Amino acid sequence: MSERESSGRRAAATLARVLDLIDPGILDVVVAPRGTEVPVNGVTLYDLGDEDADGSTLAGMILLAVGVEPRGPGAVEAVRAARRAGASALVIRRGAAGADPAAVEAAQDGGIALLTRHPGRGWTDVLGLLRNACAQSSPSELAAVDSLRPGDLSGLANTVADLVGGAITIEDPQSRVLAYSRMDHEPDPMRRATILNQEVPRWRVAELRESGFFRTLWGTDDVVRLPADDRYAERLAIAVRDGGEVLGSIWAAADGHPLAPDAAAALRTAARAALPHLVHHETRGREAARRREEAVHALLSGGAGAEQAARTVGVRPDRPYGVIVVEAYESPTTESASDAPTSAEQRVLDVLALQAAALRPGCVTARAGRRLFVLTPAGEAHADPARDLVATARSVPGTVVFAGVGPIARRPAELPGAREEAEIVVRVLRERATAAGVSASASASAADVVSEAALVRLLDRVEPLWPMAGPVYAMVEHDRLHGSGYSASVGAYLGAFGDTVAAARGLSVHPNTLRYRLRRAKELFGVDLDDPTGRLLADIGLRLAHREHG
The missing domain is CATH 1.10.10.2840 (PucR C-terminal helix-turn-helix domain)
Structure with a gap:
C-alpha cells in the first residue's frame, strides 16, 4: 500500500452527490453498473498492485489509480483490484483514445464505477476536490455547524466556543492561526500574542515541541490537556485529521472562567465536525495557489491573457518588477537528463519559494520542473535577492542552484523579455560550472554576463546548421x-x-x-x-x- 489519504468518515455521501460538487469536465463517468447513488466513504490513493491491503479499509472508497496507464493490462488489473477491495469507484487518467474497452467490461462485470480524470488536472488537484466534496456531503454531528457555509472557520470557532465554554483558536499544523472565536473576556498573554501575530510565538512552539506535547497531540485522536500554570490558563487541544493526515488543531482556553465540565467531549465532536471545513479551506487554498501560479506563468510568457494574469497576481502596470530564474540540481552533477526534479531538488525549491516570498511584500513565484520563477517589485527591493536565494540554498545539503536576474521590466509587457534574459543567465552559470567541473551554487545578473549571454544567443541561432x-x-x-x-x-x-x-x-x-x-x-x-x-x-x-x- 502506498501513501494513503482517507477520510475515515462513516458512509453518508453518495457518488452522485460527490460528483455534483465537482466542476463538470474534471471527472467523467465511463460506466456505473450500480448507478451513481452508491455510498462513498471517502477517497484515497491506493497502490492497486498491493494484494496484502486490508480490503475493509477500502470498502466504499473512491480509489485513485495513480501511475496506471489508461489502456492496456494495467487498467484492467486496476479495475479488478478495486473490485476485490470493495471500492465504490475507480478513477484513471483519461487517455486520448478513450477508456480501454476491456477495463470498461471488467468494471461492468465487477459492479464498480469507472471514472476518468481530465489530463489537464493533476492527481493532487483531483484528490483535493474529491476530499472536499466527500467532506461536504457528510452531515455533521453538530446541527449548528451544518448551517455554516463551507470553510467558515470563524463561524466554526464561535460555535465550538459556545459548546466548550471557553475561547477557541483553530490552527494549522505549523501553529499558524486560521481562525479564533470572539473575545468576551480579556485574553491571557499567550492568546493575545497568538492572535496579534496570527501564529503561536516561536519560542512557545519550541517549548511545546521539546516537552513532547506536539508528539502526543499529533499521535492521538483524543483531547490533550495543557494544565494551567502561573502564566497561562488551562488549555485543551485536539488534532483534526483526515485519515492519517493532520489538517490542523482546535485549542480551547479557559476564558475568564473554567471550561465546561464536558468540554473534552465537546471538542471531540467539534474535531469531527470541523473536518469538512478544514478540508474545504485546504482545497480552496491549494486551488487559489494553483491559479496564482498559472497566472505568473501567463504573465511571464506574455500573450493575450497577460493583462488578466497581472490583475490576478496583483502586478501593477505602473510599477517596475524584477524577474529571477532559479534552477536546482542535485550535487555533484550540474545537469540531469530529466526535467522532473528529484526529492532533494524539490526540497530546495520549496525552501527558496518560501524565502522569496519573505524577501518583500508583493513577491510571487511559480514552478516549472526544476525551475523556480520569482517575480518581485523593484525599486526599494533587497539589494541582491538572487544572492540571498543562493545563500539560503546552501542550507539544503546535496544541491546546487543557479540564480539568474533579468533586467528590470518597467511595465508588464516587458516581463517575458526579462524572463528570457534571466534564463540565459542561468544557462551561462550552468555552462561555467560544467566547463570548470565544479558543483557550486552561483548567481548573476544579465549585466554580469553580457558577452557570454550574447554567445549563447548566437549559438542558439546557428545550432541548426551544425551538421553542415x-x-x-x-x-x-x-x-x-x-x-x-x-x-x-x-x-x-x-x-x-x-x-x-x-x-x-x-x-x-x-x-x-x-x-x-x-x-x-x-x-x-x-x-x-x-x-x-x-x-x-x-x-x-x-x-x-x-x-x-x-
Missing part, C-alpha cells in the same frame, strides 16, 4: 568514431590563444606532438588555424559539438 559545419563537423565525427583527439588539440590551442607551449602543457603532451596534430587536422579535414575565419569556425563548431555531446 564542414571541416569542424568532419573532425568531430572522426574523433567520435575513431577515438582520436584532434578536436581536443584544436580546442586547447584556441583556448591558449595560439600559445602552443601552453596548450601542450594543458594536454600533457610535447609541443611538437601538438603541432603535428594541428597539422594533420588541416590535412585531413581542412581545419586551418592560421586563417582567422578558420579559427572562428573552429571555435563555434567545437562549442556546438560540446552542446551536442555534453
